[in-house]
Every structure is written in C-alpha cells, then in structure tokens.
Amino acid sequence: MMTPRLPTIRSSLLRLHRAILAIDEERYAVSSLARLSTLEKMVTLLEDRRFLDHHGVDWRSNVREVAKAVRRERHGGASTIDMQLFRTASDRYERTLRRKIREFVGVYVLQRKFTKLEILRIYLNIAYFGTELVGALAAAKALFPDAVDDYAWNIDDVELTPDQAAQVAALLVYPKPRVTNANWQTKVRRRANYGLALYAGRDQRLDQILR
Template identity: 45%
Template sequence: MNQEIDALYERYQGYDIFTPLDNLEKMTIILEDRRYFNHYGIDCRSIVREVWKAATFCQHGGASTIEMQFIRTVNSRRELTMYRKFREGLLALLANFHFNKIALLRSYLDIAFFGSGLIGRHRASEVMYDKAVYELSPKEAAVLASMLVYPKPLHENPVWRAKVERRSNYAIRLLPQFEKRFEQIKMC
C-alpha cells in the first residue's frame, strides 16, 4: 500500500496548490463531496447515513469522498466489495497525510472519466466547450462536474442531457451558499 502512495507522490509532488479554485473544482466539490475540506479522506457522516439507508432498505449509494474516487481511478479497481471500499478508505486517509487537499482534487480531475474519449478535465473542457478549464463559466463547469456521475455516452441522447442538466442546475443553485466557504480556503 505504501508503494502506491509513493507512486502518487512521485507523480503529483510538483502540483501548484496556490492557484485559487476554478469553477470546475468548485462544482466538483459541491456535487461530489461537500464536506471535502472537513475530513481526512473518509467522511464518517456519509458512511453512517448510507449504512442507515441500507439497514432501512432505502436506496443507498455514495459515501465515497473525492480522495476515494481518486484512489479507485488510479487503481482501476471496480469490484463491489467491502474490502475494496475499506482499502480505498485507508489509502484515502494515507493520501491526506502525504498530499495537500487541493493537489488531491486537481490530480483526481486530471484523470477522471467524463465520458467516451473524455479522460481528464482538460480534454473534457476542450471537447465540450472548446475552452481551457480556467475559462469555463459556472454553468459549463457544473455540466462537466455532472458528467462525473453521468459520463457522456458515445452518442448523446435526450435522457442523458436531461440528467446532466438537472444535476448541473442543482449545483448552480447551491453555488451561492458555498462561495463564502471557498473564499476562506487557505491554498497551502
């Protein structure tokens, strides 16, 4: 396990953590992990919530933090087991002691799957909007962040567009209440 953390360190040690969050980073936090800056890779509140839902036979899912999603993407492990979740949580916890939260977020977005042929935020931004990531409007960024849950299919369809639009509108509605939190974040 330590070898995996060391490999990540080699790859991402030079990340610029002093640049303010861009719109895509903000929207990803809003949609994927609202308590991102309040935990160390494992969000205990989300875990308790999802266990309660499962115990009461309600629809459940989630509880993965951005760090856990990053670890899953790097490792390419998809099996649906408690062992995998435990391992992701442990690696996410270890990653938080080796890396800055901003570097972890940016690293995840650089390798995230946004849909067919869209690996990484730069490629997704270029293909979807013909813009650099830092030029995206909040609405455009919200659409890309929504594609982390609803990746773009090879052939777009109205059902996919409606799901992405609904999720991105939700992020836009939440943005004002998160802006103050984003301004308070220390970059180092």
C-alpha cells in the same frame, strides 16, 4: 482441482503502493494555485460537500448511508473525492470488503502525503468524464471547445463560467457517451442546475476555508 488463491496481504500492499505511486506521478502536472477554480468548487459541491472539512473519509455520510440501507431506502456510496481518487488510480472497482479496506488505508496515506488541493486537482486530472475523455481538461474541450485555449496545460488554465463548470462536473456522474442523446443531455442539465443552486449559496464559504 486446485482451489483459487485468495489475495495475500503482500499483494494488497503492492496494489496500494502502485496506486500511491501513480497518484504521486500526477502531482507535478497540477496547478500550485492557492485558490479554488470555479470548476473545483463545483466538483466539491456536487461530489463531496465536506471535502475540505474531513480527512479522507466522511464518517457522517457513511453513517447516514448505512441507516438508509437498514431502512431499505435508496442510498448512495458515500465516497469522498479522496476515495474516488484512490479508486481511479488503483483501477479497482469490485464491490468487496477487501477493496474497501485497501481504499481506507490508501486514503489515510493520501492525507499524509498530499494537500487537499493536490488531491482534488490530481483527481480532476485522471477522472473519467466519458468516452475518450480522461481528465477535466479533455471534458471541457469536448463540451466547450471555444472556452479552452489550445495551449492550456491543465484545467486551471481555463476560465469556465459557473454554468460551464457545472456541466463538466455533472459528467462525473453522467459520463459523456460515444453518441449523445436527449436523455443524457437532460440528466446532465438537471445535475448542472443542482450544482448551480448549491454554488450560489456556498461560493464565498469555500474561499474562506482556504484562507
């Protein structure tokens, strides 16, 4: 009986290269605006509050989550938007050390090739928001069809209110199921309210960082 071959360094590098190419192809479909939209602000607040401050890996959050794990407390994954982008583009979600190392290397490459705004906007273009909802524009159309013009090219062509943006951003954690129910709606509403509370105190600071 043959033993299964372990992935080689070469295969890992090929996967890394394919993921970066997939991300690079999306670069030309995103807005070049120098300001953050309401949705982009909401996503950074809910998904990665230090997104504009770190270089792809939020070491502070990682240390905090490790400490929680040691104490056997409830903890999250400490993934940044940069890491979520690379994971989505590579389509690799297995919980292994090899994948994590590849992710760290991929994020390092992203920092050298793309601006923070490009990373955020490309992620919003390819992120999963629910059944048949890939990208923030599709998610916004599904939740708020009256707010999205039929000719909108990308999500930055859409003016969402803070509440609408919060609900769209909430789908990154609670993707829209094929058949919605009250339990899902409650979870989305709760996370959207949390985003609105964060937004009220940090909206202007996000604008100042980009100046």
